[in-house]
Amino acid sequence: MKRVLVVFGGVSSEHEVSLISARSVIENIPADKYEIIGLGITRDGRWFKYSGDWANLPDDKWLSDWANLTPAIISADRSSGGLLLLSEDGAQRVDVDVVFPVLHGKNGEDGTIQGLLQLAGIPFVGCDLLSSAVCMDKAVTNTLADAAGIPQAKWMSIKKHEYNKDSGAFLKRAAEYLGYPIFVKPANAGSSVGISKAVNELGLKEAAGVAFEHDEKIVLEEGIDGYEVECAVLGNDEPVASLVGEIVPCNEFYDYDAKYIAGTTELHIPARLEDSKAEEVRAAACKAYKCLGCSGLARIDFFVRKSDGAVLLNEPNTIPGFTSISMYPKLFEAAGIPYPELLDRLISLAIEKWSRKI
Numbered sequence: 182m183k184r185v186l187v188v189f190g191g192v193s194s195e196h197e198v199s200l201i202s203a204r205s206v207i208e209n210i211p212a213d214k215y216e217i218i219g220l221g222i223t224r225d226g227r228w229f230k231y232s233g234d235w236a237n238l239p240d241d242k243w244l245s246d247w248a249n250l251t252p253a254i255i256s257a258d259r260s261s262g263g264l265l266l267l268s269e270d271g272a273q274r275v276d277v278d279v280v281f282p283v284l285h286g287k288n289g290e291d292g293t294i295q296g297l298l299q300l301a302g303i304p305f306v307g308c309d310l311l312s313s314a315v316c317m318d319k320a321v322t323n324t325l326a327d328a329a330g331i332p333q334a335k336w337m338s339i340k341k342h343e344y345n346k347d348s349g350a351f352l353k354r355a356a357e358y359l360g361y362p363i364f365v366k367p368a369n370a371g372s373s374v375g376i377s378k379a380v381n382e383l384g385l386k387e388a389a390g391v392a393f394e395h396d397e398k399i400v401l402e403e404g405i406d407g408y409e410v411e412c413a414v415l416g417n418d419e420p421v422a423s424l425v426g427e428i429v430p431c432n433e434f435y436d437y438d439a440k441y442i443a444g445t446t447e448l449h450i451p452a453r454l455e456d457s458k459a460e461e462v463r464a465a466a467c468k469a470y471k472c473l474g475c476s477g478l479a480r481i482d483f484f485v486r487k488s489d490g491a492v493l494l495n496e497p498n499t500i501p502g503f504t505s506i507s508m509y510p511k512l513f514e515a516a517g518i519p520y521p522e523l524l525d526r527l528i529s530l531a532i533e534k535w536s537r538k539i
Contacts, residue, residue, distance in 0.1 A: 185215045185528060186264060186277040188284060188294065189238065190222040194374045194395065195286035200238040202503035203283040207235045209520045210281075215528065218277065220253060220264070222284075228253050230266055230275075255280075257300035279531050280305040281524075283503060286370060290500045291317035304535035306527050308499040312474035316497040319368045319400040322473065326494050329472040331465065333494040334484070335359055335403040338368065341393050352385050355401050362404035365389055367396035378404070405493060407484035410452045412466035413501070413512040415526065417476045417534050422463040423512035427452035448508065450515045458490060465492050473497055477530050480509045 187210075189203030190196055207217055219231040221243060233249030244250070256262030265272040280303055282294050292314035298305045308316065315321050320338035327333070337355055344351055355363060365388035367375040375395035377388035392399040409430070413423035429447035452459060466481040473479075480501035484493045501509040510520045518526070 183215050183278040183528070183532075184218060184276065185210060186218045186220055186280045188220045188222065188280060188282045188289075190224070190241075191284045191286070191289040192222065192224060192226045193284070193286040193288055194370060196224050197239070197241075198502060198504070199283055199285050199289070200241065200243075202285070202507070204235050204238040205505055205507075206281060206283050206503050206524060210524050210528075211521050214525065218264070218275065220255075222289075228255075230264070255297060255301060255303070257297060259302045262301055263303065277303060279303070279528055279535075281528065281531075282307065282500065285500055285502070286374070287317075290498075291369060304531045306531040307477040308475050308479065312476065313499050316473050316475065316479070316499045317369050318398075319366060319496060320398060322497060323400070325472060326469065329468075331469055331472065331494050332491060334405050337401045339399060339401075341397045341399075344389065344393070344399075348386070348389070352382065352389070356382065356385065359401060359403040361385075363388075364402045364404060365392045366400045366402070367392045368398035368400050369396045405484040405486055406488065407486040407493070408452065408454070409482070409495070410454070410462055410485055411480055411482045411508050411512070412462055413478070413480050413509045414466050414470045414475065415478055415513065415523075415530075417530055420467050420470050420475070422466045423516045424450060425452040425454060425459045425462045426450045426508050426512050426515075427454070428508075448506075448511070450511060454485065458485060458492070461492050465494070469494055469497060475499065476534055478509070478527055480512075 187203055187207055189199050191199055210217060221229050221231045230251040230253040231243050231249055233243060233246040237243040237246055252267040254265050256265050264275040264277055266275060280298055282289060282305060284290055292310040295313045296310040299310055323336050339351055361380050363379045363385055365377050365379060375392050377391050379385035379388040389399060409428040411426050414420045427449040462483055469481050470479055480498045482495040484495055503510060510523055513523050514520060
């Protein structure tokens with residue numbers, strides 16, 4: 182039986198979403214094939230092996246279950262490292278076959294833990310260090326997409342120290358180039374954290390301030406009047422795309438509240454697109470997946486512009502949500518792959534990939 186280490190929590194604005202996703206993943210991994218170990222990271226960066234009730238993960242209730250917490254780390258020393266359980270008597274090594282990082286956003290989806298696992302020589306689910314970092318930074322993603330000829334909305338990016346030199350001039354250029362409405366985003370964040378929609382100069386200045394609270398670099402994009410669609414992609418060398426799903430946000434746009442709290446956002450699987458347009462989205466998803474160096478899994482999001490039907494890349498997500506309402510598992514379930522089988526395939530893809538590399 183393979184031993185899977187599921188890592189959850191993290192020092193991130195998406196800490197709580199990670200806990201919900203991790204519980205869902207753990208409860209659906211086939212128990213007859215895998216032994217599961219939980220490794221939680223607190224909001225302030227402490228690491229613990231957790232062996233209690235998985236229902237305690239949301240709202241950080243697991244941290245109150247002291248009897249089932251053991252300080253732990255992942256060591257990059259391949260000769261004596263791996264998962265180390267810490268005590269006053271020293272460290273006890275626990276061998277694991279594969280790691281499933283269920284960490285959204287900074288310090289988990291951005292290549293940080295992926296780099297640690299590559300140094301440690303431990304197979305893990307999902308994209309490697311480079312593709313994780315590339316896909317996390319929206320400015321880098323957009324630059325590579327432009328270079329690869331992948332259509333997307335018009336965009337601009339600026340770092341905080343440059344913005345502070347003459348914010349007024351930059352905002353004026355942005356308004357002239359992009360036109361209103363303008364979406365303002367932290368370059369490195371997920372789950373729509375820190376994203377605002379600006380419809381005038383004052384709103385644009387306020388949106389930039391909100392985005393800079395989450396990152397030292399921000400991205401501005403033209404507003405697209407289109408359908409918001411998502412496509413799940415699975416695989417290493419020969420990725421396959423799921424059905425295309427459509428999001429109809431309950432709020433003005435698909436923000437954090439619409440994704441995880443309100444519960445009234447409409448999901449259409451399959452998306453309400455002509456078959457030929459859905460196939461165009463699926464092909465674009467696989468192209469972007471390969472261009473950005475993804476492996477294992479990613480969810481690739483697009484707009485389909487209403488005026489001309491153009492398929493425009495929105496963003497990739499290398500560790501998409503795995504909650505009960507998340508699109509990635511729902512899309513593959515609609516394509517005939519049940520959630521437990523999907524998780525089994527992801528773990529197998531990780532072992533297959535890293536057994537060749539490590």
